[in-house]
Amino acid sequence: MVLVFAEATNGKFKKAAHEAITYGTKTAAAMGTECVALTIGQVENAGDLGRFGATKVYNVNSDATATFDSGVYAAAIAEAAKQLGAKVIVMIHDSTGKSVMGRVAARLDAGSAPGVNSVPTVSGGGLTVRKSVFSGKAFAEVEITSEYKVISVAGNSIPVEETGAAATVESLDLALPASRTKVLETQRATGRIPLPEAELVVSGGRGLKGPENWNVIEDLAEALGATTACSRPVADVDWRPHHEHVGQTGVAIRPNLYIAAGISGAIQHLAGVNNSKTIVVINKDPEAPFFKAADYGVVGDLFEVLPKLTEAVKAYKAS
Amino acid sequence: MKLLVCVSKTPETTTKIQLTGDGSDVDTSGVKYIMNPYDEWYALVRALELKEAAGSGSVTLLNVGPADNDSVIRKGLAVGADDAIRVDAEGSSSLFIAKQIAAQAKEGNYDILFFGKETIDYNGSEVGAMVAELLDVVYVHEASKLEVSGTTATVTRDIEGGVEIVEVELPLVVSAAKGMAEQRIPNMRGIMMAKRKPLKVVPAVDAAVSTKVTHYDLPPEKSAVKLIEPDDMTELVRLLHEEAKVI
Ligand SMILES: Cc1cc2nc3c(=O)[nH]c(=O)nc-3n(C[C@H](O)[C@H](O)[C@H](O)COP(=O)(O)OP(=O)(O)OC[C@H]3O[C@@H](n4cnc5c(N)ncnc54)[C@H](O)[C@@H]3O)c2cc1C
Ligand SMILES: Cc1cc2nc3c(=O)[nH]c(=O)nc-3n(C[C@H](O)[C@H](O)[C@H](O)COP(=O)(O)OP(=O)(O)OC[C@H]3O[C@@H](n4cnc5c(N)ncnc54)[C@H](O)[C@@H]3O)c2cc1C
Numbered sequence: 001m002v003l004v005f006a007e008a009t010n011g012k013f014k015k016a017a018h019e020a021i022t023y024g025t026k027t028a029a030a031m032g033t034e035c036v037a038l039t040i041g042q043v044e045n046a047g048d049l050g051r052f053g054a055t056k057v058y059n060v061n062s063d064a065t066a067t068f069d070s071g072v073y074a075a076a077i078a079e080a081a082k083q084l085g086a087k088v089i090v091m092i093h094d095s096t097g098k099s100v101m102g103r104v105a106a107r108l109d110a111g112s113a114p115g116v117n118s119v120p121t122v123s124g125g126g127l128t129v130r131k132s133v134f135s136g137k138a139f140a141e142v143e144i145t146s147e148y149k150v151i152s153v154a155g156n157s158i159p160v161e162e163t164g165a166a167a168t169v170e171s172l173d174l175a176l177p178a179s180r181t182k183v184l185e186t187q188r189a190t191g192r193i194p195l196p197e198a199e200l201v202v203s204g205g206r207g208l209k210g211p212e213n214w215n216v217i218e219d220l221a222e223a224l225g226a227t228t229a230c231s232r233p234v235a236d237v238d239w240r241p242h243h244e245h246v247g248q249t250g251v252a253i254r255p256n257l258y259i260a261a262g263i264s265g266a267i268q269h270l271a272g273v274n275n276s277k278t279i280v281v282i283n284k285d286p287e288a289p290f291f292k293a294a295d296y297g298v299v300g301d302l303f304e305v306l307p308k309l310t311e312a313v314k315a316y317k318a319s
Numbered sequence: 320m321k322l323l324v325c326v327s328k329t330p331e332t333t334t335k336i337q338l339t340g341d342g343s344d345v346d347t348s349g350v351k352y353i354m355n356p357y358d359e360w361y362a363l364v365r366a367l368e369l370k371e372a373a374g375s376g377s378v379t380l381l382n383v384g385p386a387d388n389d390s391v392i393r394k395g396l397a398v399g400a401d402d403a404i405r406v407d408a409e410g411s412s413s414l415f416i417a418k419q420i421a422a423q424a425k426e427g428n429y430d431i432l433f434f435g436k437e438t439i440d441y442n443g444s445e446v447g448a449m450v451a452e453l454l455d456v457v458y459v460h461e462a463s464k465l466e467v468s469g470t471t472a473t474v475t476r477d478i479e480g481g482v483e484i485v486e487v488e489l490p491l492v493v494s495a496a497k498g499m500a501e502q503r504i505p506n507m508r509g510i511m512m513a514k515r516k517p518l519k520v521v522p523a524v525d526a527a528v529s530t531k532v533t534h535y536d537l538p539p540e541k542s543a544v545k546l547i548e549p550d551d552m553t554e555l556v557r558l559l560h561e562e563a564k565v566i
Contacts, residue, residue, distance in 0.1 A: 009479075068483070070448060070458045093444075095478045098436075099460040102448025105414055111529035112413060114443050128533060135439050137336040138345070139536050146529035180457040182486040184473070194480030200566070224566065235497075242463070242497050243477060248332055248439055249356050249497070257565040268332045274538060278563040280555070281544070291544050296558060300549030312552035316560065 002028040002035040003086035004054065005077050007096050008043045016092045016153075016197060018052050018160040023153045024090045025053025025163065026119040027127075031088070037167075038080050040073055041065045050167025052160060057169045058084070062176060068096065069179035074103030079174045081108065081148065088127065093152035094196060101152050110148035117157035117254075127151075135248040135271040155196050156254045192227050195244065199256045200226035201276075203246065204234065205269075207262020207283065207302055211239035216306040217261065223313040229253070231263050247272035259309075261302040265290025282306065320376035320467075322366040323429040324400065325420055325450075326358040327410075328384060328391045329440045342535050354391045357435025357495055359398065364500035365465055366433050367399045377401045379427065383410045383419045389518065396513035397505035403516070408523035411531075413441075417449030418526040424454060431472070434494040436461045444494075451492035459485060463498030 004024035006017040021037055028035035037054035039046045046057045060076045077100065081089050089104060091097040093115040105112040113129045120127040126145045132154070133140045144151075195201065202221040208214060214228075221228045228244060235245035246253055248271035258276035262283065263269060270293050273279070281294035282302050291297045298305050330336075331351040339346050353359070363378070370376045380395045380403035382388050392403045406419040424432055432454075434447035444460070451458030463482065464475035470489045475482050477496055505513070547555045559566045 070451070070460065071455075074448075074452060095461060095476070098444040099448060099458065102413070102417070102445035102450075103452035103458065105445065106417060106449040106452035109414070109527075112443075112445060113530065114445050131442075133441055133535075134330070134334075134336045134345075135442060136538070137334075138338070139538070140441075140532045141534040143531050143533045144529060145531070146527075180487060181459070183483060184486055185484040186478070186481070187483070188478070188481035192480070196479060243480075245497070252442070257559065257563070267335070271332075278559070278565045279541075280559070293541055294544040295541065295563065296555060297544040297546050298549050298552075298555065299546065305549050305552065308550065308552040309555060312556040313566075315553070316556045316566075 001033050001084060001086040002031070002088045002090060003081050003084060004035060004037050005089065005091040006037045006039055006049055007092055007094070008039060008041070011042050011044045013049070014197065015160065016094060016155055017049070019155070019158050020090055020092050020153050021049050021052035021054050022161050023119060023158050027088060027090065030120060030122050036084065036086070038077060040076055046169045047166040050164050051162050053163045054167050057167050058172045059169055060172050060174055060176070064176045064179045067179065067181070067183040069181040070099040070103055072176055072179050074100045074107060075176050076174055078104050078107040080172055083172065083174070087148055089148065089150045091152045093154045097152045101150055105150045108148040108150070109146065110150045111144035111146040112150040113142045113144055114152045115154045116151055117154045119158070120151070132275060135252055136275050137271055154254065156199065156256070195227050195229055195246070195251050195253060198227035198253070200224050201229050201253060201255045201257065202226045202259045203229035203231070203263060204261050205231035205263030206233050208234070213303070214240070216303060220259070220306055220310045220313065223310045223317070231269055260290060261306055263290060264288050265293060320369060320373045320431070321427065321429045322370060322376065322378045322431050322433065323381055323424060323427060324358065324363045324366050324378060324395070324433040325381050325446070326363070326392065326395055327355040327382065327435070327438045328352050328388045329355045329438055332356070332439065336537065338535050338537065345535060352391060354394055355435050355438050357437065359395065360502040361495035361497065361499040362433035362435055363395055363398055363400065364503050365495060366431070367503070368500060369431070369467055379404060381420060381423055382406070383408055383416045385409060392518060393513050394505065396516045396518070397509040398503050399509060401516065403518045405518060405520050406523050407520050412528045413443050413445050414449055415526045415528050417446050417453060419523055420446070420450050421453035422524045423521070424450065430489045432490070432492045434492070436494045436496045447492055447494040454492070456490050456492050457487045458492045459487065460494050461496045462493050463496045465493060465499055
């Protein structure tokens with residue numbers, strides 16, 4: 001059996017949870033078994049996960065799960081897997097997944113593959129998955145041979161598929177440790193989709209000259225419904241918040257569309273973005289290295305090109 | 320305050336990754352190595368700052384790896400760590416590495432175990448959490464801020480589109496992200512002193528390895544870029560919609 005930890009934020013599932021269930025369902029099919037979902041805490045409409053292939057949804061909810069603690073969540077996932085007899089555990093490769101995955105693997109003495117982007121192939125008792133390594137500069141196929149196997153799925157790696165109908169929800173009673181994390185405050189920017197989950201990203205670099213010029217990036221992002229990002233030096237000098245910094249030492253992303261304006265395309269920048277499906281580069285220097293990694297390029301002054309592109313996007317949306 | 324900083328060795332960031340002919344391995348000839356940036360820039364420096372603020376204590380570096388790694392460990396000593404331990408083993412899986420670290424940590428009784436949020440080679444983001452579980456200690460991942468007062472730590476962790484501020488009791492396992500500290504460049508005195516600081520080499524404890532890279536490949540080459548005239552953005556939008564199908 002495959003157990004997918006379907007994480008909910010404020011009780012609601014995001015696309016990444018649907019991707020993880022789709023992934024788990026396909027994995028279960030390859031193994032000839034079924035996929036069930038585990039939800040933790042108070043969750044709305046958990047049975048809806050059945051639409052993406054989960055045959056049953058379990059929920060663990062207690063005082064200890066009211067706020068996030070990596071130890072409590074890991075115990076819930078590992079103990080649920082043991083109780084249900086699930087040998088493959090799937091989760092999302094996001095901040096929650098990264099906080100608990102290692103704990104789950106250690107608890108089950110399991111081999112693990114974090115941040116995978118393909119459905120496993122099955123060989124004997126082993127599973128082989130594909131993941132990006134060297135921050136996007138290469139791919140590795142990793143075989144896991146332990147009895148329990150823990151996998152986390154990178155965002156935007158697998159298209160969500162609807163295969164079934166709502167599933168029944170059953171609550172699981174597990175002995176959980178007490179939480180050791182006291183949450184003082186949670187701040188989440190509202191509105192924009194967080195960078196790791198974004199399908200459309202508009203990014204600016206040092207070519208923008210200063211933070212006061214970011215309106216040309218913001219306007220295009222607004223018109224597209226995209227999330228904004230930036231190169232490292234821009235975040236280093238506080239033109240933009242550091243969580244917008246993409247690249248080898250920043251956030252690694254794989255959106256459908258990455259538009260880079262005023263970014264030269266240094267190897268460390270490319271490492272975090274070259275898994276994007278389509279890359280558009282706007283740079284006044286025809287020799288900028290980024291053009292070699294681009295699908296579409298515009299050689300020109302970004303202060304003229306971006307407003308025109310914004311207008312063209314608006315015209316397209318209006319038509 | 321007794322602090323442990325776990326450090327990993329990674330290829331230098333400008334490295335162009337090349338593979339052996341059959342893709343069975345990464346071609347490491349000519350590759351230059353550095354300390355994983357998150358470990359060096361943020362974890363190590365914040366540990367040093369906490370020790371300096373407390374006016375007492377120690378910062379120990381720990382690496383699981385072969386003797387080649389000593390130069391990277393010495394760099395950490397030059398930045399300011401007091402001493403180092405190297406577990407003499409090829410670090411070939413995350414759980415294997417975590418078990419080595421946990422075995423050393425049990426003996427050391429550290430107040431805080433520092434990790435980087437991920438390595439820039441295998442991008443696992445999992446060793447810290449594994450060690451926390453093996454030691455049954457609280458873990459906070461991807462921390463961009465860490466303050467300690469007495470036995471209580473206040474940690475800001477990065478989450479999608481924001482931050483969460485939490486309070487935990489020591490001992491603590493924490494992984495460091497950008498923001499936790501500012502990189503320190505070692506000076507000549509530090510480099511000279513590093514040569515005389517203790518670097519203890521210990522054997523590995525028994526642990527199974529149950530993950531293996533069976534094949535590597537490189538991202539496909541991009542076909543040549545399609546250039547669009549700067550005053551024809553309608554054409555770009557058309558291509559993004561009709562050809563690339565991304566909007
Ligand atoms: C260890 C290490 C890790 C690093 N990690 C990262 C990382 O994770 N992410 C990252 O981004 N960088 C990283 N870097 C930095 C990287 O090497 C580059 O320095 C950085 O990406 C350059 O940022 P940029 O492209 O914004 O600036 P620049 O290289 O200065 O490029 C600015 C570009 O803007 C263009 N331009 C200027 N004016 C205009 C205009 N009016 N219209 C159009 N184009 C214009 C210029 O032609 C130029 O190509 C790292 C470096 C090191 C050493
Ligand atoms: C010769 C060689 C062969 C390898 N073969 C394989 C293979 O076949 N299959 C495979 O999956 N992986 C292989 N690896 C990679 C190895 O598994 C990774 O180094 C390990 O998984 C840790 O990387 P990570 O990205 O998971 O670490 P992360 O979880 O991202 O690391 C987080 C933090 O843990 C600490 N840390 C990580 N590694 C160490 C260390 N060695 N010592 C001390 N602290 C550390 C650092 O603080 C780091 O910032 C190989 C590595 C080497 C050197």
